[in-house]
Amino acid sequence: MPGTSTSMILRLHGRVAALAVAGMALALAVPVPATADPVGAAAAADPVSVLKFTAQERREALAYWTPARMKAVGKSVDLGPTGPKAKPWRGTTLKSVGRLFFVNVNGADTWCTATAVKSANRSAVMTAAHCVRRGSSPVNTNFSMVFVPAYHKGKAPYGAFAVRSAAAPRSWEKDSTNDMSALTVDADKNGKKLTDLVGSQAIAFNRPVGGTISSFGYSATRPQLGEELLRCVGTAKKENGTQAIPCDMSGGSSGGPWLADFNATTGKGVLVSVNSSLDSLTPTKMYGEVWGATAKKVYDRAQQG
Known part of the structure; x- marks a missing residue:
């Protein structure tokens, strides 16, 4: 099981390889591809690839991402000083925007950013495809994925939502193009849908x-x-x-x-x-x-x- 070290991802434009920064040594975890769509003739004709997580996997993800683990994941990473273009947001709380925590294909705790959007099921969240799976590699998928809206300095005012499925363009899975993804999350522990609680963009x-x-x-x-x-x-x-x-x-x-x-x-x-x-x-x-x-x-x- 990975510790609190993290591997941060943000691609360099025009390159397939990810920009990775690791902390302490990590045990490698081999992702299990069984929950991904089969890559056959029928799947290849579908422009959308969907990664699904079982009910047990979702329960385990919620148990794994304790408040302490969320707080600890960034401590071993330092990608330089903030700014001058990027500045801390001090305006009204963006309840629909949050941290997307997961374990990456190398077994490291890490995170991305994601956003709750208007949707028919009131449960859709948008992020980047490389936050879900490695490009040009159908079997290398991230796991233990939860969305925490309005996360701020260790606080999760609306709790954590387990990711039930993650859709991405099959072109990302095949050749690392079209880097976007749409997630579907479970209701919270009280049965409330995501955007009923935090609103949406x-x-x-x-x-x-x-x-x-x-x-x-x-x-x-x-x-x-x-x-x-x-x-x-x-x-x-x-x-x-x-x-x-x-x-x-x-x-x-x-x-x-x-x-x-x-x-x-x-x-x-x-x-x-x-x-x-x-x-x-x-x-x-x-x-x-x-x-x-x-x-x-x-x-x-x-x-x-």
Whole structure:
């Protein structure tokens, strides 16, 4: 079982390899691919790949991610100083945004950022595909996954929600393209659906690139080390088939929301992408996918789950 060391993920733009920073030595865990969709002719024709977790796996994930473990996971990671572009968010609490804790394919405790969105089942959460599974490798999937909305300095005011299934483009599974994912989470221990408790962000597909974007994430930069939500603000521009904004958040912010039309008073906006990759080890730009028809199919699979 992994200890409190962590392996942070935020890809370098244009590269398949992940940017990983490890703490102490870790025991390797071999992920079990049995819960993933079979990769056969029928599966290959489906543009969406779905990773499912059993009821027992979900119970074990909730038991594993104790408050102490959540608090400890960032202590062995330091990806440099925060800012100057990224700044701590001091506005209204973004109840729909939280930390996505999981154990990665190497057996290390780690996290990403994720967002509850409007959905038919009131249980859909958007993040990056590389927070769910390794690209170009169908069997290498993360596990023990829980979403903690409004996480802040060790506090989880709305509890933790076990991830029941994780949908992603099959193109990510096959060749590391289209880095986005939509999760379906269980109700909480009292039977309450996620967005009934924390609200949700609107979501848009096929939206033209441009305008002011607020990007949020639990970056593993100091002094926050994933314990506080950071924000970057900038104008989105097309770049090499994706979109980019000025931002220097790092690992841990992966999957964090790109909110257009963001209202700082209400904390509401329109989700148009998520943090996917950086331009360099010393970042100046954050990249996000341009969400089109495939992204909509991924989202639909999650909101119907």
